[in-house]
Amino acid sequence: MESQRGHHILTRLTKIRKRPQQPLTDFTELYSRIANETIYFLNLEEKKRYKDALQGWKALTTDVLFKLTLIEHNYPSIQTYTKDELSLQNGIRELYHKSVMHLERVQKLVREEPVRKDVPSSKTQNTHRSSSFTRTTEPPSAFHMVPGRMMKTLRDRSAYGYKKAYSNPSLPAHNNNISPKPVEETESVRVNFVPSKPLSNTATKQYKKAVEHHDRPLKKETGVYSEKYASEPILIDLTNDEDDEDDYEAGIEEHSVFDEEESEEFEFDVSDYYDNYSEIDEEEQRQRIETLRSLDGIQQRMSDLSVTSSLSSNKSTESSGHVPESSLRSLPNTAPALPLLPPPPPSSTNRASSTGTIKEYNLESYGTMNPSKTKHPQISKLMKTSNATSLKSTKSTPTLIAKSTPTCVAKSKNNSTSTAKSATSSPTSSLTASKPTLQKPRTAAMAAKKVLGNRKVVNNLTNNTVKKTRPVLKSKTTKSSVSSLKKTSIHPSRPAINPKASSQSTSSNKKLMKTSNASVNKVNRQVSAPKKTESSKVDPAKADSTKSELTTGNATPLTEGNEDSEVDKKALREILEDEIIDSLQGVDKQAAEQIFAEIVVHGDEVHWDDIAGLESAKYSLKEAVVYPFLRPDLFRGLREPVRGMLLFGPPGTGKTMLARAVATESRSTFFSISASSLTSKYLGESEKLVRALFAIAKKLSPSIVFVDEIDSIMGSRNNENENESSRRIKNEFLVQWSSLSSAAAGSNKNEGTGSNNNNDEDDTRVLVLAATNLPWSIDEAARRRFVRRQYIPLPEDQTRYVQLKKLLSYQKHTLTDLDFDELVKITEGFSGSDITSLAKDAAMGPLRDLGDKLLETDRDMIRPIGLVDFKSSLQYIKPSVSQDGLVKYEEWASQFGSSGS
Numbered sequence: 049m050e051s052q053r054g055h056h057i058l059t060r061l062t063k064i065r066k067r068p069q070q071p072l073t074d075f076t077e078l079y080s081r082i083a084n085e086t087i088y089f090l091n092l093e094e095k096k097r098y099k100d101a102l103q104g105w106k107a108l109t110t111d112v113l114f115k116l117t118l119i120e121h122n123y124p125s126i127q128t129y130t131k132d133e134l135s136l137q138n139g140i141r142e143l144y145h146k147s148v149m150h151l152e153r154v155q156k157l158v159r160e161e162p163v164r165k166d167v168p169s170s171k172t173q174n175t176h177r178s179s180s181f182t183r184t185t186e187p188p189s190a191f192h193m194v195p196g197r198m199m200k201t202l203r204d205r206s207a208y209g210y211k212k213a214y215s216n217p218s219l220p221a222h223n224n225n226i227s228p229k230p231v232e233e234t235e236s237v238r239v240n241f242v243p244s245k246p247l248s249n250t251a252t253k254q255y256k257k258a259v260e261h262h263d264r265p266l267k268k269e270t271g272v273y274s275e276k277y278a279s280e281p282i283l284i285d286l287t288n289d290e291d292d293e294d295d296y297e298a299g300i301e302e303h304s305v306f307d308e309e310e311s312e313e314f315e316f317d318v319s320d321y322y323d324n325y326s327e328i329d330e331e332e333q334r335q336r337i338e339t340l341r342s343l344d345g346i347q348q349r350m351s352d353l354s355v356t357s358s359l360s361s362n363k364s365t366e367s368s369g370h371v372p373e374s375s376l377r378s379l380p381n382t383a384p385a386l387p388l389l390p391p392p393p394p395s396s397t398n399r400a401s402s403t404g405t406i407k408e409y410n411l412e413s414y415g416t417m418n419p420s421k422t423k424h425p426q427i428s429k430l431m432k433t434s435n436a437t438s439l440k441s442t443k444s445t446p447t448l449i450a451k452s453t454p455t456c457v458a459k460s461k462n463n464s465t466s467t468a469k470s471a472t473s474s475p476t477s478s479l480t481a482s483k484p485t486l487q488k489p490r491t492a493a494m495a496a497k498k499v500l501g502n503r504k505v506v507n508n509l510t511n512n513t514v515k516k517t518r519p520v521l522k523s524k525t526t527k528s529s530v531s532s533l534k535k536t537s538i539h540p541s542r543p544a545i546n547p548k549a550s551s552q553s554t555s556s557n558k559k560l561m562k563t564s565n566a567s568v569n570k571v572n573r574q575v576s577a578p579k580k581t582e583s584s585k586v587d588p589a590k591a592d593s594t595k596s597e598l599t600t601g602n603a604t605p606l607t608e609g610n611e612d613s614e615v616d617k618k619a620l621r622e623i624l625e626d627e628i629i630d631s632l633q634g635v636d637k638q639a640a641e642q643i644f645a646e647i648v649v650h651g652d653e654v655h656w657d658d659i660a661g662l663e664s665a666k667y668s669l670k671e672a673v674v675y676p677f678l679r680p681d682l683f684r685g686l687r688e689p690v691r692g693m694l695l696f697g698p699p700g701t702g703k704t705m706l707a708r709a710v711a712t713e714s715r716s717t718f719f720s721i722s723a724s725s726l727t728s729k730y731l732g733e734s735e736k737l738v739r740a741l742f743a744i745a746k747k748l749s750p751s752i753v754f755v756d757e758i759d760s761i762m763g764s765r766n767n768e769n770e771n772e773s774s775r776r777i778k779n780e781f782l783v784q785w786s787s788l789s790s791a792a793a794g795s796n797k798n799e800g801t802g803s804n805n806n807n808d809e810d811d812t813r814v815l816v817l818a819a820t821n822l823p824w825s826i827d828e829a830a831r832r833r834f835v836r837r838q839y840i841p842l843p844e845d846q847t848r849y850v851q852l853k854k855l856l857s858y859q860k861h862t863l864t865d866l867d868f869d870e871l872v873k874i875t876e877g878f879s880g881s882d883i884t885s886l887a888k889d890a891a892m893g894p895l896r897d898l899g900d901k902l903l904e905t906d907r908d909m910i911r912p913i914g915l916v917d918f919k920s921s922l923q924y925i926k927p928s929v930s931q932d933g934l935v936k937y938e939e940w941a942s943q944f945g946s947s948g949s
């Protein structure tokens with residue numbers, strides 16, 4: 049008894065120790081941001097929009113630098129960093145270095161080619177001059193961009209450009225150390241001291257204080273600072289070098305309204321990062337000095353904020369007391385020093401070995417924090433605690449959606465260059481935005497999301513439910529307007545990172561390119577996405593279709609730029625999948641891969657509004673799934689969400705649609721599985737698949753495991769014809785399913801305390817949602833687990849009316865309300881799917897009338913759809929559900945289910 053209590057207390061203590069104050073989320077957000085935005089700016093470069101790219105790089109580097117510093121300041125106790133956090137931190141630094149290199153390169157390009165007539169600049173394209181950094185939305189986080197993500201794996205490795213190199217022969221093989229730029233060459237880099245998203249309240253405060261601190265001499269004592277800043281931070285536009293002066297002043301003005309009292313002292317003390325300094329040996333000391341020097345570079349950079357770096361660097365250097373002045377002199381002016389990274393690890397060819405290599409590299413690459421090198425016991429210990437780390441990363445494992453709203457680029461006829469390019473090379477793309485029919489994305493974040501395929505990004509700006517204030521860059525033309533941003537409907541703590549990969553991601557080492565070290569190369573591919581530019585001629589048909597697609601808003605990638613962004617998406621997706629797989633404990637890797645390859649589905653989002661009628665079913669689903677997923681804090685203990693919900697009813701009534709809508713609206717990962725996905729001919733493999741499925745679902749929680757035609761997996765076990773294999777799958781499924789629920793109902797200890805801090809809740813936010821046309825054949829044990837059994841009947845009159853209206857709403861038609869009423873009557877007994885088929889067929893009527901003339905008839909000349917078309921289609925489109933069948937459903941519904949019309 050006593051020992052039990054002791055154990056209990058210990059467990060609680062461990063939890064308390066583990067949970068709070070870890071920078072993982074911040075690091076992952078930052079990492080995904082820099083990675084995603086990098087892709088976007090590379091795309092800009094490809095399109096020769098160097099100015100835009102330059103602005104982007106500037107803002108990105110500054111922002112990242114600031115945020116990184118801030119995170120490190122907020123979490124100074126580096127000893128408590130998990131391995132993933134260290135890897136992420138390292139990865140961010142690497143990407144940051146890359147960004148600085150890009151910045152320098154593009155700066156040169158801009159100087160060399162100030163006027164590019166063939167490429168419309170951002171100014172000509174956007175009257176309001178919204179640079180890609182008018183951050184009106186949050187940065188693209190590969191995982192955050194996943195409102196209602198439905199994942200679709202694209203594990204076609206060949207497509208990811210394994211052979212594409214991410215290197216520039218002109219660059220040194222390993223270029224983590226950015227060579228300092230001569231002061232005179234250094235452009236006055238306006239430091240954009242504005243995070244696009246406050247990391248936390250404390251961070252915001254510190255940020256405010258930091259700005260205030262650095263601008264103090266210039267501060268106008270208005271004393272007007274109000275909470276407004278927190279929600280409506282003011283950002284400085286970086287759009288044009290000539291206007292730097294204005295921006296600068298504007299920035300100072302804006303920054304001058306900070307409340308001194310509200311802010312805490314922002315002290316950036318690099319020594320916070322290391323303690324017990326004297327306990328380490330000489331070699332270690334030397335390394336640490338290096339690192340401290342670099343960190344001081346950051347500190348210096350911090351103090352240079354809002355002023356030109358070249359001017360203030362010396363001052364700052366002098367004031368720094370941590371590092372000898374001489375060593376600081378060697379720090380680059382434009383490229384703030386960050387800890388140097390060792391060369392990449394040797395290549396390895398398989399996933400398992402690559403993981404090992406990555407791990408080793410992560411540790412090695414962190415220089416002074418290498419546990420084998422450092423004698424710091426806590427650090428060494430930290431490096432060994434991989435389990436805790438994986439658990440942690442579980443919650444922040446990201447997912448991606450594939451649906452994309454690609455940016456439009458048309459290939460120039462004149463260009464025919466076809467060399468594969470690397471991210472670090474000067475863009476020589478043959479792509480030019482000859483007639484940009486798509487608006488330039490309003491923010492880099494949005495653009496990157498587009499590149500990475502988040503269709504919902506734009507929608508979310510208006511359609512979100514979770515709001516979060518976010519700073520935005522202030523455009524010069526709208527200096528007075530400061531807008532707060534809503535947090536897009538994304539799970540807030542779901543980053544999109546492959547920490548292992550990140551640590552090595554941006555090495556431009558050619559050798560590294562050749563390795564098949566999965567994560568490393570994938571990130572490289574993601575960032576650089578070398579372009580194929582073999583053909584430069586515009587296929588007129590293609591161009592036309594691109595145009596029309598763009599104008600209808602249904603653009604699909606047709607050009608190389610877009611192909612590459614597809615590659616980027618795929619690469620990123622694969623990275624994420626690999627990361628998840630690598631971090632799963634006790635799960636067969638192959639099985640996990642198979643789950644990703646076959647089961648996880650992206651795209652094709654369905655919203656409540658897309659579904660006609662079924663109001664009761666919708667409400668039921670909201671209550672059972674959507675609300676608990678969105679407000680887990682309210683649904684605990686007795687209110688714990690159900691773990692199983694069954695949708696049953698005649699075929700084609702919208703069960704699958706409902707499931708998809710639930711996935712979208714609850715912003716969860718959607719696993720669509722079928723019997724064949726879980727069946728393997730090899731003994732024991734199927735169980736592994738089931739285990740992997742649930743493990744991944746937990747990892748990517750909140751998740752919905754949707755099993756269509758559940759009767760084929762969960763048929764009654766009394767069936768004598770059932771074979772051993774399917775019995776085992778069933779048993780394993782039931783066992784795994786049970787593991788989702790808490791052992792004792794109502795046993796949540798946090799209930800009543802109002803605590804929102806239950807980090808474990810994500811693990812349990814997994815729902816098995818199933819659909820079937822044969823509810824009576826489901827095994828009883830499974831039926832019991834489907835706490836909610838929702839009957840989805842044939843659509844009623846009103847539902848059919850709504851559906852018909854919806855279907856015709858985008859078509860030219862002559863149907864009056866009376867016609868619709870008539871149609872509703874005629875279609876009695878039709879399922880939703882039957883009605884869709886009918887409408888589709890009727891829509892063909894006007895084309896059928898044309899016969900062969902169809903080919904030369906102008907689109908506008910085609911007659912509208914009329915009632916007559918429906919009537920003629922009704923001759924051969926008949927209801928698919930028999931009345932007899934309906935009786936059986938209704939009986940079962942009255943016995944076991946609830947009605948959902």
Ligand SMILES: Nc1ncnc2c1ncn2[C@@H]1O[C@H](COP(=O)(O)OP(=O)(O)OP(=O)(O)O)[C@@H](O)[C@H]1O
Nearest residue numbers: 658659660698699700701702703704705880881884
């Ligand atoms: N309520 C509805 N609103 C709009 N469309 C619907 C509705 N019900 C069905 N449909 C149409 O029918 C098609 C099939 O629907 P869905 O696949 O969801 O049916 P289901 O009940 O899952 O069928 P099955 O049981 O055969 O799998 C949908 O793609 C949609 O076009």
